[in-house]
Amino acid sequence: MAPLIVCEDLWKIYRIGDVEVQALRGVNLTIERGEFVAIMGTSGSGKSTLMNLLGCLDQPSRGRYQLDGLDVSTAKPDLLADLRNRQIGFVFQNFNLIPRTSALENAQLPLFYRGGSIKEQRRQAAAALQRVGLAGREQHYPAQLSGGQQQRVAIARALVGAPSILFADEPTGNLDTVSSREIMDILEQLNRDDGITIILVTHEPDIAAYASRELVMKDGQIVQDVRRAPHLSGVT
Amino acid sequence: MRLTSPVSPRLPMSAFVLLTVMTALRILSRNRLRAGLTMLGIVIGVGAVIAMVSIGQGARAAVQAQVASMGTNVIVIMPGSTTVSGVRGGQGGAVTLTINDATELKKRSPLLSDTGWAKRDVMQIVNGNRNWNGPVNGVSPSYLTIRDWSFTSGGPFTEADMESAARVALIGQTTLENLFDPGEEAMGATIRIKNVPFQIVGVLAPKGQSAQGTDQDDVMFIPFTTGERKVFGSQFLGSVGALFASTDQSADLPEAVEHIRETLRARHRLGPDQADDFTIRTQVDIGKVQESTSQTLTVMLFAIASVSLLVGGIGIMNILLVSVTERTKEIGVRMAVGAKRIHILTQFLIEAMTLSLFGGLIGVIVGIVGAQLTTLIAGWPTMISAEAILTAFLFSLAVGLFFGLYPANKAARLNPIEALRYE
Numbered sequence: 339m340a341p342l343i344v345c346e347d348l349w350k351i352y353r354i355g356d357v358e359v360q361a362l363r364g365v366n367l368t369i370e371r372g373e374f375v376a377i378m379g380t381s382g383s384g385k386s387t388l389m390n391l392l393g394c395l396d397q398p399s400r401g402r403y404q405l406d407g408l409d410v411s412t413a414k415p416d417l418l419a420d421l422r423n424r425q426i427g428f429v430f431q432n433f434n435l436i437p438r439t440s441a442l443e444n445a446q447l448p449l450f451y452r453g454g455s456i457k458e459q460r461r462q463a464a465a466a467l468q469r470v471g472l473a474g475r476e477q478h479y480p481a482q483l484s485g486g487q488q489q490r491v492a493i494a495r496a497l498v499g500a501p502s503i504l505f506a507d508e509p510t511g512n513l514d515t516v517s518s519r520e521i522m523d524i525l526e527q528l529n530r531d532d533g534i535t536i537i538l539v540t541h542e543p544d545i546a547a548y549a550s551r552e553l554v555m556k557d558g559q560i561v562q563d564v565r566r567a568p569h570l571s572g573v574t
Numbered sequence: 575m576r577l578t579s580p581v582s583p584r585l586p587m588s589a590f591v592l593l594t595v596m597t598a599l600r601i602l603s604r605n606r607l608r609a610g611l612t613m614l615g616i617v618i619g620v621g622a623v624i625a626m627v628s629i630g631q632g633a634r635a636a637v638q639a640q641v642a643s644m645g646t647n648v649i650v651i652m653p654g655s656t657t658v659s660g661v662r663g664g665q666g667g668a669v670t671l672t673i674n675d676a677t678e679l680k681k682r683s684p685l686l687s688d689t690g691w692a693k694r695d696v697m698q699i700v701n702g703n704r705n706w707n708g709p710v711n712g713v714s715p716s717y718l719t720i721r722d723w724s725f726t727s728g729g730p731f732t733e734a735d736m737e738s739a740a741r742v743a744l745i746g747q748t749t750l751e752n753l754f755d756p757g758e759e760a761m762g763a764t765i766r767i768k769n770v771p772f773q774i775v776g777v778l779a780p781k782g783q784s785a786q787g788t789d790q791d792d793v794m795f796i797p798f799t800t801g802e803r804k805v806f807g808s809q810f811l812g813s814v815g816a817l818f819a820s821t822d823q824s825a826d827l828p829e830a831v832e833h834i835r836e837t838l839r840a841r842h843r844l845g846p847d848q849a850d851d852f853t854i855r856t857q858v859d860i861g862k863v864q865e866s867t868s869q870t871l872t873v874m875l876f877a878i879a880s881v882s883l884l885v886g887g888i889g890i891m892n893i894l895l896v897s898v899t900e901r902t903k904e905i906g907v908r909m910a911v912g913a914k915r916i917h918i919l920t921q922f923l924i925e926a927m928t929l930s931l932f933g934g935l936i937g938v939i940v941g942i943v944g945a946q947l948t949t950l951i952a953g954w955p956t957m958i959s960a961e962a963i964l965t966a967f968l969f970s971l972a973v974g975l976f977f978g979l980y981p982a983n984k985a986a987r988l989n990p991i992e993a994l995r996y997e
Contacts, residue, residue: 395910395990416914423912434907434994438604448911456589495911 340407342502342535343369343392349400350387350558361387362398363558369537371502374529376538376549384558386507389539393426393505394418406502423452427496427534429525431508433488435480435495441467442476445494452499466494470524486517493524503535504528510545522548590917591924598925601897602932609929612893615886616933616973617940620966623879624941627962629948630871632955641857643781643790645722647824649686649831651817651838652853670851672812673798675841676714679819683833685826686819690717691798693815695806699753699794700766706752710767710794712801718744720820723795727761728776731797739799743772746793747780770804772796827856883969887977890929894922894981905985906993919986926978927971934970938963 350362361384369375379385390396391403394410397418403411410421422428427448435444446463464476470490480488489509496504506525510518526548528534540546554562602609653670673691680689692713699706718730723744731742745753745760754760764771781790802811821830831854842851898905905918941963945956 390991419909419912419914422910428910436904436907450593451912451917453590
């Protein structure tokens with residue numbers, strides 16, 4: 339089976355006025371199914387740009403990106419939307435739940451755009467919420483939930499469509515230590531039990547320690563790529 | 575690939591639309607004041623259109639009833655070329671139409687089902703110690719049929735009454751009210767005109783206002799011969815105030831008018847360069863005036879509707895642009911989880927149309943209430959037409975669609991990353 343993610347010489351160049359910013363400068367990367375990858379780097383190193391490209395939110399200026407054997411570097415917006423809907427789940431630093439909308443409806447959102455029976459969508463969303471330990475909180479609004487709970491709703495939303503990859507962009511950046519650990523435990527569990535590939539962007543070493551592979555980025559390039567057994571230097 | 579769901583089942587758009595409508599309703603109900611103010615333009619526009627169409631149609635219906643009260647397919651021929659309405663009186667030799675003209679017309683023109691004639695004067699009518707100054711018409715019996723007069727009691731006078739110059743009279747409702755006490759029996763009573771006693775043999779059913787605005791019920795009919803000999807004191811026997819004719823088919827009216835014109839010109843020995851010494855009018859002519867009036871009204875309504883719906887539409891567009899900006903992040907999230915452009919576009923279009931439809935709905939209610947109030951307060955007749963309601967409703971929908979398109983498209987074209995980053 340082909341690797342899940344194959345990047346060849348990926349470039350992303352922004353033009354701000356007359357200034358050309360090279361956010362990615364020839365990234366080569368292969369990620370296998372079921373990996374748990376942490377991308378680290380200082381701000382401006384290009385890690386968010388890379389995640390946006392890998393998450394099909396953006397397209398490279400140059401180079402090739404194959405997701406699950408499909409070249410998406412030149413795909414049309416609607417195909418990208420479809421890929422995000424079926425293959426990809428996102429967890430953001432600031433949760434990005436839709437306000438004044440119940441946890442259930444937030445978790446249901448990807449299925450809503452996929453179509454199908456509404457009853458079945460609700461059932462799956464409720465199951466996803468249960469999976470992240472939020473059974474009984476289906477009708478709560480985001481504002482009625484703690485940060486950790488909101489992030490768990492976001493994880494439920496990310497996994498409800500049974501994606502191949504889950505992208506987590508600083509998922510614990512706004513959380514306290516206890517909540518952070520809960521979130522990371524859920525992610526780890528999803529990776530271990532469901533075989534979901536997880537790509538984690540963080541600048542906290544103890545969060546990155548959950549991953550089995552660590553990429554370090556600098557100036558738009560991957561400068562370090564370390565595979566290791568997880569938890570060797572992880573949370574104690 | 576562990577994802578084994580069917581490749582792309584056709585999106586059941588109806589479920590999506592239904593849920594989106596529900597979402598739109600929830601979002602709008604969250605901002606009730608804002609939604610209400612946004613809808614106001616549409617409410618006023620649609621309300622004004624419904625109210626004004628109702629008033630316009632009510633007025634038109636009233637006018638049509640007046641035109642119809644003239645009788646069916648009636649042609650009126652009046653002496654003089656410049657007199658537009660009423661009878662030219664007191665000019666001696668200028669009296670140009672005669673009974674002979676009427677009988678000759680009926681003989682010559684097979685299109686005419688009947689001809690009649692009348693002569694009118696305002697006289698003092700006396701009943702005991704009450705009196706009333708009103709129009710007295712000497713008419714042929716055929717006149718009553720042409721003008722479609724009906725009776726609440728009694729009936730028309732006859733050809734025999736005509737020949738014997740009988741002193742019988744038919745009384746209109748207004749005249750009756752002015753000459754008799756309430757409850758007093760008018761049938762068979764004797765009234766006096768110029769000291770000549772007349773027996774009332776028929777009470778006319780009310781007709782209301784004429785198309786010219788005069789009270790058609792302020793009237794009294796006596797046989798033409800009786801009027802000519804005993805009341806009016808005509809200088810020329812056989813001269814009439816006006817001729818009346820009718821056709822069976824309204825389609826025959828224009829041809830009949832030409833027949834009448836030719837016949838009368840020949841009888842009056844008018845040369846080719848001489849103007850008519852009579853004027854011919856038909857209901858069609860009167861109807862045409864009404865038509866042009868109602869067309870003016872329609873154009874005015876259209877202008878008002880356009881302006882108010884335009885303003886309402888701009889209001890909707892404005893609030894939606896605000897909404898798109900406010901919810902940029904939400905749009906980003908929706909895109910991140912797989913919303914396509916069409917989904918975002920549809921969502922905002924549905925919000926726009928929900929706004930305008932609600933506005934339209936409230937506007938329809940406001941319009942109906944407004945029309946009823948107009949009838950209640952000003953006493954104008956109004957007619958609420960389903961067609962106007964439907965049109966206004968569809969228009970408000972179209973306004974929502976049209977003015978929602980720009981903001982919705984703006985939302986759909988957002989870049990997902992930029993939208994997600996938006997604070």
